[in-house]
Amino acid sequence: MRIGLLGTGPWARLTQGPALMEHPEAELVGVWGRRAEAAQELAGRLDTRAYPDADALFADCEAVAFALPPDVQAPLAVRAAAAGCHLLLDKPVATAVPAARAVADAVTASGVASVVFFTLRFAPETSAWVAAQSATDGWLAGRADWFSPVFGGADTPYSTSQWRKERGALWDVGPHALSLLLPPLGEVTGVTAASGPGDLVHLALRHVSGASSALTLTHTMPPQASSVTAELRGSAGISTLPERADGGAVRPFMRAFDALLTSARTGEAHACDVHFGLRVTEVLARAERALAAGPPA
Numbered sequence: 001m002r003i004g005l006l007g008t009g010p011w012a013r014l015t016q017g018p019a020l021m022e023h024p025e026a027e028l029v030g031v032w033g034r035r036a037e038a039a040q041e042l043a044g045r046l047d048t049r050a051y052p053d054a055d056a057l058f059a060d061c062e063a064v065a066f067a068l069p070p071d072v073q074a075p076l077a078v079r080a081a082a083a084g085c086h087l088l089l090d091k092p093v094a095t096a097v098p099a100a101r102a103v104a105d106a107v108t109a110s111g112v113a114s115v116v117f118f119t120l121r122f123a124p125e126t127s128a129w130v131a132a133q134s135a136t137d138g139w140l141a142g143r144a145d146w147f148s149p150v151f152g153g154a155d156t157p158y159s160t161s162q163w164r165k166e167r168g169a170l171w172d173v174g175p176h177a178l179s180l181l182l183p184p185l186g187e188v189t190g191v192t193a194a195s196g197p198g199d200l201v202h203l204a205l206r207h208v209s210g211a212s213s214a215l216t217l218t219h220t221m222p223p224q225a226s227s228v229t230a231e232l233r234g235s236a237g238i239s240t241l242p243e244r245a246d247g248g249a250v251r252p253f254m255r256a257f258d259a260l261l262t263s264a265r266t267g268e269a270h271a272c273d274v275h276f277g278l279r280v281t282e283v284l285a286r287a288e289r290a291l292a293a294g295p296p297a
Helices: 012-023 036-045 054-059 070-082 098-109 124-134 162-172 175-184 250-266 274-293
Strands: 002-006 027-032 065-068 086-090 114-117 139-147 188-195 203-206 212-218 225-236 237-239
Touching: 002 012, 002 054, 012 027, 012 036, 012 065, 027 036, 027 054, 027 065, 036 274, 054 070, 065 250, 070 086, 070 098, 070 162, 086 098, 086 250, 098 274, 114 124, 114 250, 114 274, 124 175, 124 237, 139 162, 139 175, 162 175, 162 203, 162 212, 162 274, 175 212, 175 225, 175 274, 188 274
Parallel strands: 002 027, 002 065, 065 086, 086 114, 139 212
Antiparallel strands: 139 225, 188 203, 203 212, 225 237
16 A cells, blocks of 8 residues: 655654554655655655655555644645545544544545554554453443653653643543543543643543543653553453553554555444544543633532
């Protein structure tokens, strides 16, 4: 499949670009970025060409992969879908519900395939856990804790990410947490939220199944106190999210591309398609409104 890459930051350099270069069924047509010099540099690394115009890249591709801030991604994704390109989106699809809905509507109107790259849904160990728990009845409670040190002193290229600084862990790792809990517990019917130090937020969710879940999300935890955990509790006992294998996100992204290929060839929607991505944005937007409103009197 002929695919273009939009974005030139660390995610594009370390994950999407290498994954698309390695995948035997991906032909990386070119790279577009908001900074022409960065696009040229990354295109050289990936042995492809830089495009000065995103629409020209869409015209030469069957699909496009995104490594852009969410609110830059969304309008470009609408244009790509209108051009007939299948979409391999990053999470969140957008941080505003109308923008995410516009992408979902564009996908529906054009009939293209879509996959949103929720990393843990494409790592073998964690994706198998979600599938197994989703096939198990009787869950009463869920929990996901993302104590990330990205802005807490960790040595990571993502510590310079402006959109993550502005929108915080709610919008960056909140989608990961929801991607794990929504399949086994069901859609969210109620949201409450409270803030802590730094960008730390606590969410309490009610699900259509009657279960409830609690999320703790932060990027400002010191490295020595960082961790990622998730669990479910119910009639089946306690089930804890397994650790995924070392090796970063390249292999999971290759699996996400496999999912896009399958969806494009069969016409069957993937569980992590843009419509699921829209529902994630809707939940996080409700949480953001709850945080802005403050605690009840």
